Amino acid sequence: MAKTGVYTFLVCVLMGFTAYASFYIAPTEVTMGLVQRIFYLHAPSGMVSLLAFLISFIGSVAYILTRKPKWDWLAVSSAEVGIAFCTVVLLTGPIWAKPAWGVWWAWDARLTSTLVLWLLYVAFLILRTMIEDADRRALVSAFFGVFAFLDTPLVYGSIWWWRTQHPQPVVFTSAGLEPTMRKVFYLSWLSLTCLMALLIRQRYELESSRDQLRSLEQELEAN
Amino acid sequence: MRLFANTAALVAKELQTEFRSRELLTTTLVFVLIVIVLFSFTFDPSVSESRRFGPGLLWLAFLFSASLMLQPCFLKERSNDTLSALRLSVGDPFAIFLAKFVSNTCLLLLTQVLLLPIFAVLYNVKVFPVFPKLLLVFLLGSIGVSVTGTALSAVSSQARMRELLLPLLLLPLLVPILISSTEATAALLAEQPALRRDWLGILTAFDVVFLTALWLFGEYLLEE
Numbered sequence: 001m002a003k004t005g006v007y008t009f010l011v012c013v014l015m016g017f018t019a020y021a022s023f024y025i026a027p028t029e030v031t032m033g034l035v036q037r038i039f040y041l042h043a044p045s046g047m048v049s050l051l052a053f054l055i056s057f058i059g060s061v062a063y064i065l066t067r068k069p070k071w072d073w074l075a076v077s078s079a080e081v082g083i084a085f086c087t088v089v090l091l092t093g094p095i096w097a098k099p100a101w102g103v104w105w106a107w108d109a110r111l112t113s114t115l116v117l118w119l120l121y122v123a124f125l126i127l128r129t130m131i132e133d134a135d136r137r138a139l140v141s142a143f144f145g146v147f148a149f150l151d152t153p154l155v156y157g158s159i160w161w162w163r164t165q166h167p168q169p170v171v172f173t174s175a176g177l178e179p180t181m182r183k184v185f186y187l188s189w190l191s192l193t194c195l196m197a198l199l200i201r202q203r204y205e206l207e208s209s210r211d212q213l214r215s216l217e218q219e220l221e222a223n
Numbered sequence: 224m225r226l227f228a229n230t231a232a233l234v235a236k237e238l239q240t241e242f243r244s245r246e247l248l249t250t251t252l253v254f255v256l257i258v259i260v261l262f263s264f265t266f267d268p269s270v271s272e273s274r275r276f277g278p279g280l281l282w283l284a285f286l287f288s289a290s291l292m293l294q295p296c297f298l299k300e301r302s303n304d305t306l307s308a309l310r311l312s313v314g315d316p317f318a319i320f321l322a323k324f325v326s327n328t329c330l331l332l333l334t335q336v337l338l339l340p341i342f343a344v345l346y347n348v349k350v351f352p353v354f355p356k357l358l359l360v361f362l363l364g365s366i367g368v369s370v371t372g373t374a375l376s377a378v379s380s381q382a383r384m385r386e387l388l389l390p391l392l393l394l395p396l397l398v399p400i401l402i403s404s405t406e407a408t409a410a411l412l413a414e415q416p417a418l419r420r421d422w423l424g425i426l427t428a429f430d431v432v433f434l435t436a437l438w439l440f441g442e443y444l445l446e447e
Contacts, residue, residue, distance in 0.1 A: 130385075147374065150432055158398065159398070
């Protein structure tokens with residue numbers, strides 16, 4: 001418990017410093033101005049959500065092969081956290097797009113792929129609510145989790161290819177990033193990854209406690 | 224070898240069951256027709272607009288119909304617990320998936336081929352000069368829809384609200400198929416028809432990835 005407290009404190013400090021760095025240390029972008037600072041939350045959140053979905057995929061495969069409930073807990077915890085970060089990307093994207101491109105939504109390749117990914121994992125969570133039996137739920141949703149993750153590169157590939165066939169607005173790329181901006185970007189990425197780890201851990205503990213409660217209830221009913 | 228013998232026998236069984244009643248095929252055909260007709264009311268289909276929007280509408284109609292058509296695929300095996308009988312009668316449970324996948328692909332392809340002339344007439348596009356190439360796009364697209372649809376039909380058949388659940392799980396997964404098939408079909412129906420290998424590549428990649436995943440993990444879904 002004390003360990004979690006220390007880790008939570010460290011993550012909070014890191015997040016606070018990242019917020020300070022993105023507002024005061026990183027220089028203001030010339031063409032887009034202040035609104036570009038949302039980039040330090042937007043882009044790393046996208047990367048962190050992909051990492052969370054990768055962890056969920058690993059959990060799903062491991063559950064199918066070993067049938068240990070802890071892998072199912074990991075799969076569902078990281079899928080939920082991944083959706084949370086995906087939602088941040090989908091909310092900050094339009095806020096950035098409106099002043100930069102003049103429209104809330106431009107069907108930009110990355111934003112559109114993120115939306116499809118968000119829909120896939122929301123479907124994953126809905127599927128889990130539709131099956132009562134815990135083992136069956138774990139197995140069936142693990143199977144769908146594998147399919148959803150395998151679809152990710154195909155979704156990105158096809159949408160990217162589709163958008164390059166059509167006219168699209170100029171996207172701010174990270175390739176030509178100014179050195180201080182790059183440092184702040186990496187700092188933000190690090191702190192969001194730490195936050196993701198913390199959230200997954202907390203959610204995993206919750207799932208584990210639920211399982212304990214369930215077995216205690218069953219024991220009680222049996223007596 | 225045994226896998227293929229078992230699969231062939233099961234495919235024959237699936238197709239025979241369907242062609243005895245023709246329920247699935249007739250309903251799907253009429254459903255796609257309704258969707259295609261309804262779509263035409265949402266815009267005034269001139270020749271150039273039909274070329275632009277037609278392929279997308281056609282594929283969207285196919286995907287919607289597939290998400291309904293593949294629904295009973297595993298559900299019908301539940302009512303009399305024939306799935307247990309199937310599992311007992313074949314050595315490799317993958318044969319059950321393979322058979323359902325092959326028969327579903329055949330039925331989807333048949334629906335598409337039967338509806339293509341009607342679509343061509345209603346939307347004023349010339350399909351016959353490029354028919355063999357269109358057939359290739361339809362085949363690759365149907366394989367992708369059928370492999371994921373068959374697998375997810377096994378998933379949704381084990382849950383509540385299964386009728387609503389299958390489209391919910393399947394349609395977002397089929398985004399790569401929708402984009403690639405639409406673009407490949409549009410390129411074939413353009414004034415200068417072209418077979419777009421890049422889109423066929425994405426379709427093939429989708430088919431290979433999910434067929435392999437089904438082969439590796441499918442059997443676990445059929446456990447009691």
